Amino acid sequence: MFATNPALSGLIEVTKAFNQTRINDIYLLSLGTGRSKRSYDYNHFKKSSAMAIVPALIDIMMSGVAETSDFFLQQLFHSVGKEKNYVRIEPGSLESIKEGLDAASPANIEKLVALGDKTVSENEHLLNQIAKFLVEEQKKSTSKMPWDFIKVAR
Secondary structure, eight states, X not given: OOOSSTHHHHHHHHHHHSTTOOGGXXXXXXXXXXXXXXXXXXXXXXXXXXXXXXXXXXXXHHHHHHHHHHHHHHHXXXXXXXXXXXXXXXXXXXXTSOOOTTOOOHHXXXXXXXHHHHHHHHTHHHHHHHHHHHHHHHHHOSOOSTTTHHHHTO
């Protein structure tokens, strides 16, 4: 895994690809996979071998990176007065879901699909606003190429 929250990497790639693009011209929708709310017991860590705590350390580091990227993007868009141009949608609760990368049992996949449906329904109004905005931007464009409306924002 390269980026636990690839929104920041995506923003950098867009600004590199379109040299004249400014943060003011970008609308960024970041779809999260859920935040781990797992807690770890310090006393258990003290008694465990280094190898036994590696999965927990990876979880802690990856969560920290994802949250830091989200915070940075919020601050970046806020600094140019475009707070509404950065939206992150994150599923609410991962309690019943096995989070491991190898947790591909049919039951777990069913739970993931249900969580996705729930997340969409909880954010339906926001997603409809974003879709409406994108359709309006496309209508403003004189080009018939599907992604050329991105260039109009510059």
